[in-house]
Amino acid sequence: MNAQSQNTALFESTMLLPDPDAQERLSRLVGLDDQKTRLSKMLGTLINSAGLEAWASRYHPGSEAYVSGILKRPPLIVLCGDVGSGKTALAETIGDMVARQEDIEITLLPMSLSARGQGRVGEMTQLVSAAFEYAYQEASKLVGPSGRARGGVILLIDEADALAQSRESSQMHHEDKAGVNAFIRGIDRLSNGGLPIAVIMCTNRLSALDPAVKRRAAEILVFERPEAKQRHLVLSDSLTPFGLSASDIEILVNVTGSTKDRSHGFAFSDLTQRLIPSIILDAYPNSKVTASRAIQIATETMPTPPFQEKV
Ligand SMILES: Nc1ncnc2c1ncn2[C@@H]1O[C@H](COP(=O)(O)OP(=O)(O)O)[C@@H](O)[C@H]1O
Ligand SMILES: [Mg+2]
Incomplete structure (x- = not known):
């Protein structure tokens, strides 16, 4: 060769x-x-x-x-x-x-x-x-x-x-x-x-x-998975242009963190490749992105389970 x-x-x-x-x-x-x-x-x-x-x-x-x-x-x-x-x-x-x-x-x-x-x-x-x-x-x-x-x-x-x-x-x-x-x-x-x-x-x-x-x-x-501050950066970067306010973003930051039902929050890729596209495509083609839909979608989206270490 x-x-x-x-x-x-x-x-x-x-x-x-x-x-x-x-x-x-x-x-x-x-x-x-x-x-x-x-x-x-x-x-x-x-x-x-x-x-x-x-x-x-x-x-x-x-x-x-x-x-x-x-x-x-x-x-x-x-x-x-x-x-x-x-x-x-x-x-x-x-x-x-x-x-x-x-x-x-x-x-x-x-x-x-x-x-x-x-x-x-x-x-x-x-x-x-x-x-x-x-x-x-x-x-x-x-x-x-x-x-x-x-x-x-x-x-x-x-x-x-x-x-x-x-x-x-x-x-x-x-x-x-x-x-x-x-x-x-x-x-x-x-x-x-x-x-x-x-x-x-x-x-x-x-x-x-x-x-x-x-x-x-x-x-x-x-x-590691993004902490609140890092989730904030990613979410506000991508969603502020769609009209979400600082307090809407803050709610999304909380919803995408760990909750009482799960100890892990969203991975970076869960935010950029799943959640944000879902929010935008949900509004497309006939309506605007709204905070209430964005929050609902985030609540319904399950983060990828953390990688299981096989020892
Ligand atoms: N720190 C980050 N900031 C913004 N986006 C990120 C970050 N980390 C990952 N992503 C997003 O997630 C996608 C997948 O990340 P990737 O580098 O393939 O993860 P890994 O190799 O750790 O599994 C990236 O293409 C990017 O869109
Ligand atoms: Mg990789």
Whole structure:
């Protein structure tokens, strides 16, 4: 297979960043400022080590040896937490912020294991190995003669739930263990390569995350359901233009939180992909959006149950 067709078989749609669409999608993710900052800094130092080195020699001359310790960490960041909490959306778009911040082009290679790794025995292992190999080759091409990277690569392993599962779990299928091993081998090879590349892994299962994967992660970012303040941001952003008042929004914020019948509130995706479209489409085509209908629809909509951790 040539590089191009291999690429199409492995990745959903490779993307070159910065890109205005990615920037727009990123800016619409609310309540994730802390995750955005930590993730973009971490990716920035992994992909463009020259930036951190320049900072060290400017502000803390003599600290270079210490800084190089930071740069030798495995280039792995894990995003984990409940469904519909913005992991995929953030992982797919944060590269835009990094590309602008570091002033380099970044290639995003997104791979979803749930979509691909379910066929023949051995397929997941093979897919993971091939994705790492491809990403390694791409990143190698970006190192200039001076050692300064001309660009960067983000390898996104999304929906890596099967991979995340601990090898210690006795029910784990042999094939899944081989998949975790392939992942760890891939990460270790990248850590030693000094290449402008970072790997983002997304999973719903924190407690099942393999200890060897956890240990390698430079950062584990946890995502949770939106709190009242965050639900407020999403709801008022989308529904104020339809004439809902601040007090209507406040009622919706309460209705979409936990109630006496359920301990969980709405996920971000429950708000953006289910509730808000239902409210708008309920009024379409012959009436206006009203607060009373919006509140009724919110009361009748059941939030997605939280992801059950299988330990
Ligand atoms: N923090 C957020 N702010 C606004 N919308 C969000 C947020 N998190 C998730 N969403 C919405 O939910 C959708 C699904 O999120 P996604 O990233 O696929 O969740 P996950 O990968 O964590 O299951 C997103 O496309 C977006 O519309
Ligand atoms: Mg996802």
